[in-house]
Amino acid sequence: MPKIEINSGVKVLDVSKGTVLIDALNDAGIFVPSACGSTGKCGLCKVKIVKGNYRFDSATIEKITVEQRNAGMHLSCQVKVNEDIGIEIHPEYLSAQQFKSRLRKKRFLTNDIVELTLEMVSPSSISFKPGQYILLKSKPYDNNKMVMRPFSIASSTALNSVIQLNIRLNPSGICTPWIFNHLQEGQEVEFNGPRGAFFIRNTLYPMVFIAxxxxxxxxxxxxxxxxxxxxxxxxxxxxxxxTQKDLFYVEEMMELEGRLKGFKYIPALSNELTESDWSGERGLITEVVDRYLGDNISQYEAYLCGKPAMINACISVLEKKKIFKENLLFDLFNEARQPTKTEISENKTSVQT
Ligand SMILES: Cc1cc2nc3c(=O)[nH]c(=O)nc-3n(C[C@H](O)[C@H](O)[C@H](O)COP(=O)(O)OP(=O)(O)OC[C@H]3O[C@@H](n4cnc5c(N)ncnc54)[C@H](O)[C@@H]3O)c2cc1C
Ligand code: FES
Structure with missing residues (x-):
């Protein structure tokens, strides 16, 4: 029976020969992020293999940069464990706490985004950094098995007995259709976490948020x-x-403008009919950001979150305006990290989320 040695022996798993690495980890309660049904498409499930010989297949090559490959990174959904193997994963994957909660409220914000309010049951409170995410567990339904998917916490850390999530329906996915079509108010919801490095830094720099x-x-x-x-x-x-029907939390953001000294909210619509009553900003978010911010924003910290194409296009704009790389945090609904040069140059499209 092959062994998986994790983080130099912090944990060792015995698994049957041929088990897929991500499944072996999941079975042991260690949840590596994934968002493509283990098809090698999302690139989220990377782990570093430090012992054992594994070749790269085409899925791995596409999702892992040359630098990452040279450092031993692999997609854990594409690795079959046939011999003893040593891996390194982020320590938070080993320490993430399990939570049970109850769905207090399910509220539609737009036709494809829902707000969930989860009341903590066990433990009865949660502490997290603002900007972090959890891994939510769906229940089996139809022919779909249970999956864990990452969702960012949308509520204040001051409210530690409740968390809120904003979830967009992915009609061809597993977890979000379960949330939209099966999950009912009052039902138990399990998750683990909190995780992630996309959280507010302890500085006094002015901030640009793009979402x-x-x-x-x-x-x-x-x-x-x-x-x-x-x-x-x-x-x-x-x-x-x-369009206007895709906007939500507008009143709330306007109220925050009154409450937070120096905070400004700029909604921008890229596909609103010209003849509509919308008097706010129009155009791609990249164009609006470019118009609004001066040529030198080197004193700013930037927090970007959303679909990769939009985020990468915005990063190019901010870099043109001389933002420091170390002050640029982004969540590609992926791990928060600094972008590589290759990622930025490969994604120069201006796509609206
Ligand atoms: C750190 C982080 C935070 C996030 N926060 C949020 C958030 O706050 N709100 C939010 O809405 N989203 C968030 N996301 C994105 C969310 O986790 C993904 O959209 C997630 O994949 C949705 O889960 P799902 O099970 O519905 O879709 P999945 O089942 O993961 O499907 C995703 C895609 O993969 C394809 N796919 C799935 N299974 C297969 C298969 N067997 N064969 C072929 N293709 C397949 C599907 O066609 C679909 O397009 C976050 C992601 C990350 C990484
Ligand atoms: S789970 Fe998506 S690439 Fe491995």
Whole structure:
């Protein structure tokens, strides 16, 4: 029976020969993020293999940069464990706590984004950093087995007996159709976490937030936490949507403008009919950000969250305006990290989320 040695022996698993690495980890309660049904398409499930010989297949090559490959990174959904293997994973994957909660409220924000309010049951409270995410467990339904999917916390850290999530329906997915079509108020919801490095930094730099769709979630958590703890920092939020019917939390954001000194909210619509009554910003979020911010934003910290194409296009704009790389945090609904040069140059499209 092959062994999986994790983080130099912090944990050792005995698994049957041929088990897929991500499944072996999941069975042991270690949940590596994944969002493509283990098809090698999302690139989220990377782990570093430090012992054992594994070749790269085409899926792995496409999702892992040359630098990552040279460092031993692999997609855990594409690795079959046939011999003893040593891997390194983020320590938070081993320490993430399990939570049981109850769905108090399910509220539609738009036709494809829902707000869940989860009341903590066991343990009865949660502590997290504003901007972090959890892994939510769906229940088996139809022919789909249970899956764990990442969703950012959208509420303030001051509210530790309740968390809120903003979830966009992915009609061809597993977890979000379960949330939209099966999950009922009053039902138990399990998750683990909190996780992630996309959280507000302890500085006094002015902040630029850029979000699209349900990417508002971690930004909302940061803003609500700032409100609840009276944190005064200059900030500007650009929120991109297609049309007025895709906007949500508008009144709430306008109220925050009054409560948070130096906070400004700029919703921008890219597909609104010219003849409509919309008097706010129009155009791609990249164009609006470019128009609004001066040529030199080197004193700013930037927090970007949403679909990869939109985020990468915005990063190019911010870099043109001389933002420092170390002040640029983004959540591609992926791990928060600095972008590589290759990622930025490969994604120069201006796509609205
Ligand atoms: C850190 C982080 C935070 C996030 N926060 C949020 C948030 O706050 N709100 C939010 O809405 N989203 C968030 N996301 C994105 C969310 O986790 C993904 O959209 C997730 O995949 C949705 O789960 P799902 O089970 O519905 O879709 P999945 O089942 O994961 O499907 C995703 C895609 O993969 C394809 N796929 C799935 N299974 C298969 C298969 N067997 N064969 C072929 N293709 C397949 C589907 O066609 C679909 O398009 C976050 C992601 C990350 C990484
Ligand atoms: S789970 Fe998506 S690439 Fe492995």
């Amino acid at each position: 699209g769709g349900s990417g508002i979630a971690p930004v909302r958590s940061i803003l609500h936490t700032m409100r609840d703890y009276n944190i005064d920092r200059e900030g500007i939020l650009f929120f991109g949507a297609l």
